[in-house]
Structures are given as structure tokens and as C-alpha cells.
Amino acid sequence: MIEIKNLSKSFDSLIVLDKVNFCIDEGNLVVVLGPSGTGKSVLLKSMLGLLPVDDGEVFFDGKSIQAAREREVYEIRKQVGFVFQGTALFDSMNVAENISLPLREHTAMSSKEIMERVCHLLEVVGMAGKAGQYPESLSGGMKRLVAMARALALKPKYLFYDEPTTGLDPIMTDKVVDLMKDLKSRYANSGIVVTHDLQTARAVGDQIYMLKRGRINKLTKIEKELYD
Numbered sequence: 001m002i003e004i005k006n007l008s009k010s011f012d013s014l015i016v017l018d019k020v021n022f023c024i025d026e027g028n029l030v031v032v033l034g035p036s037g038t039g040k041s042v043l044l045k046s047m048l049g050l051l052p053v054d055d056g057e058v059f060f061d062g063k064s065i066q067a068a069r070e071r072e073v074y075e076i077r078k079q080v081g082f083v084f085q086g087t088a089l090f091d092s093m094n095v096a097e098n099i100s101l102p103l104r105e106h107t108a109m110s111s112k113e114i115m116e117r118v119c120h121l122l123e124v125v126g127m128a129g130k131a132g133q134y135p136e137s138l139s140g141g142m143k144r145l146v147a148m149a150r151a152l153a154l155k156p157k158y159l160f161y162d163e164p165t166t167g168l169d170p171i172m173t174d175k176v177v178d179l180m181k182d183l184k185s186r187y188a189n190s191g192i193v194v195t196h197d198l199q200t201a202r203a204v205g206d207q208i209y210m211l212k213r214g215r216i217n218k219l220t221k222i223e224k225e226l227y228d
């Protein structure tokens with residue numbers, strides 16, 4: 001379970017998060033909706049301690065990441081698979097090398113074990129046989145799938161998605177959404193999805209919140225209809 005308590009973050013006079021409170025229960029995917037520039041990426045980075053916050057805390061299974069020592073922060077982050085906005089794949093590495101990066105950094109697995117895991121992950125995301133390709137030869141949607149495979153490499157308890165379907169055509173959007181649902185039921189991952197896309201929010205969200213002017217509110221049924 002992840003609890004976000006009174007999280008606040010400003011950049012000079014710009015208030016991005018203003019006492020944000022919500023919870024991610026076990027097995028739930030929470031969606032935070034908001035237009036561009038509202039602070040969705042700042043929220044995700046703040047939750048992982050990648051950005052220092054001004055106030056508030058984020059508790060992972062009762063442990064505050066803000067109060068944690070460096071070593072504990074590192075242990076918490078290992079439980080989180082992060083699908084970054086725009087994928088953040090390394091262009092100089094092929095698909096297999098990109099996916100195996102966290103395994104090489106954080107585990108003592110042999111090259112053979114790593115390759116087996118990479119092949120398995122590629123199958124899970126529907127990209128079997130693409131291990132040797134370089135990111136530049138992949139479509140935006142395919143890159144997103146590879147980024148998802150990389151996020152899964154360390155068998156995370158939680159998944160964080162930053163704009164997973166932005167910029168994708170409807171077919172690829174459906175594919176990514178189906179995979180997100182599939183991963184959740186297969187591994188019972190909990191997590192958070194930030195997006196400005198209501199269709200994606202509706203398709204994957206167990207709870208939907210709206211981030212607006214630093215404040216977060218649960219989207220009611222009526223608001224969901226109005227948003228259409």
C-alpha cells in the first residue's frame with residue numbers, strides 16, 4: 001500500500017502540489033488525470049524521492065521514503081517499475097540490453113539467466129523476437145512496450161506509468177491499455193498512472209483523481225460524464 005500524505009512541492013512561486021493526499025491500495029491502479037503542465041510528472045518523481053518535496057510524506061507499506069536512509073530509499077525504489085514519459089530507452093543499446101540494464105545493475109544473475117528473463121519479458125509484452133533491434137528501428141508504441149518490459153525486469157510490486165498512451169494511435173493505445181490490464185491481473189501489481197487521456201484513465205483506473213492547481217480530487221461519475 002502507498003499512502004501520500006500532505007505532499008507539497010513548489011518551484012519558486014509556482015505551486016505544483018498543494019497538500020496532496022491519496023492512497024493506493026493493494027491490487028489497485030490509481031489514475032491521476034490532468035492537462036499538460038499540471039504536475040503529473042512532478043508527482044511521480046516526488047513520490048519516489050527523485051525530487052525533494054517541501055512538505056509531506058509518501059509511505060510505502062508504512063515506511064516513509066522522505067524519512068528513509070539512502071539504502072532504504074534504494075530498496076523502496078527497487079520495488080517500483082517506472083515507465084517514464086517518452087520511454088527513456090537508451091538509443092545506443094539494443095532492446096535486450098535496455099531491458100537487462102536493471103538486472104545487470106541490481107542482481108547477481110548470470111548472462112544466460114538474464115537473457116532468459118529478457119526473452120520471457122519480451123513475450124509478456126508481445127515483442128518476442130525483437131531482442132536485437134535498436135530503439136530507432138521501433139515505432140513509438142513498440143518502444144513503449146519495451147519500456148514496460150524493462151519496468152517489469154525486477155518483478156516490481158508497484159508500477160508507475162507516466163503518460164503510457166500519449167502520442168500513440170488508437171490501435172497501439174488499445175494494445176498498451178490491454179497490456180496494463182493484463183499485467184495487473186497477472187502479477188496483481190498496484191500502481192499509479194498519470195495521464196491526460198480520459199479513455200486510458202477509464203480503461204485501467206480503479207480510482208480516478210483529477211490534479212488541478214496543485215489540488216487532487218476524486219473524479220465523480222457525473223464529472224467523468226461531463227469530461228466527455
Ligand SMILES: Nc1ncnc2c1ncn2[C@@H]1O[C@H](COP(=O)(O)OP(=O)(O)OP(=O)(O)O)[C@@H](O)[C@H]1O
Nearest residue numbers: 011016034035036037038039040041042043085196
Ligand atoms: N525541475 C523543475 N524546475 C522548475 N520547474 C519545474 C521543474 N519540473 C517541473 N517544473 C514545472 O512544474 C510544472 C509541472 O510540471 P510536470 O512536468 O509535472 O507537468 P506534467 O503534468 O507532467 O505535464 P505533461 O503532461 O506535459 O507531461 C510545470 O509548470 C513545469 O514547468
Ligand SMILES: [Mg+2]
Nearest residue numbers: 040041042085
Ligand atoms: Mg509529464
